[in-house]
Amino acid sequence: MEVDFERRLYRQMRATCERYELLAAGDRIMVAISGGKDSHALLHLLQKLAARLPFKIDLVAVHLDQQQPGYDGSSLVAHLRSTGVPFEILSEDTYSVVKSTLEDNATYCSLCSRLRRGILYTAAERIGANKIALGHHRDDSIETFMLNLFYSGKLQAMPASYRTDDGRFQVIRPLIECGEKDIAAFAAKAAF
Numbered sequence: 419m420e421v422d423f424e425r426r427l428y429r430q431m432r433a434t435c436e437r438y439e440l441l442a443a444g445d446r447i448m449v450a451i452s453g454g455k456d457s458h459a460l461l462h463l464l465q466k467l468a469a470r471l472p473f474k475i476d477l478v479a480v481h482l483d484q485q486q487p488g489y490d491g492s493s494l495v496a497h498l499r500s501t502g503v504p505f506e507i508l509s510e511d512t513y514s515v516v517k518s519t520l521e522d523n524a525t526y527c528s529l530c531s532r533l534r535r536g537i538l539y540t541a542a543e544r545i546g547a548n549k550i551a552l553g554h555h556r557d558d559s560i561e562t563f564m565l566n567l568f569y570s571g572k573l574q575a576m577p578a579s580y581r582t583d584d585g586r587f588q589v590i591r592p593l594i595e596c597g598e599k600d601i602a603a604f605a606a607k608a609a610f
């Protein structure tokens with residue numbers, strides 16, 4: 419029996435949105451699109467859910483080209499055009515900043531993440547978004563829990579929703595209860 423991963427993910431995401439009250443009438447949601455399977459699935463499923471909600475929300479997809487050598491975003495742009503969702507491609511050279519700031523053997527993730535977050539928050543404010551949707555899933559949350567436990571001694575995973583430190587935006591993770599294997603299977607079938 420073939421599993422309908424899209425239907426399963428949709429039901430899980432819808433239940434998460436209801437349980438944590440992630441969506442409300444009048445929301446303008448900036449969907450952060452990395453170009454990977456998770457953010458592709460997130461945008462697709464949010465579009466589907468938005469069409470069925472008893473209230474109106476607006477979605478705007480935003481992709482950040484961090485100017486890494488060899489990156490070609492043309493297929494992502496083509497895909498975003500095909501969705502019908504308004505989108506923006508931001509281009510900021512965070513790659514050179516990270517390379518010039520850290521040692522060659524250092525882990526780039528923390529600095530890169532802070533730079534990316536600042537750029538996305540600025541874009542969210544400019545486009546009038548009150549929420550930012552990220553494609554983190556259950557496996558990401560579990561991995562974060564384990565890293566926090568072993569390296570920081572904290573029992574903390576990724577929340578489904580939180581307010582930014584400055585209070586301007588609510589960051590939501592509609593896929594936080596969805597499994598990565600299901601997302602990967604759906605993305606492969608959908609040929610994102």
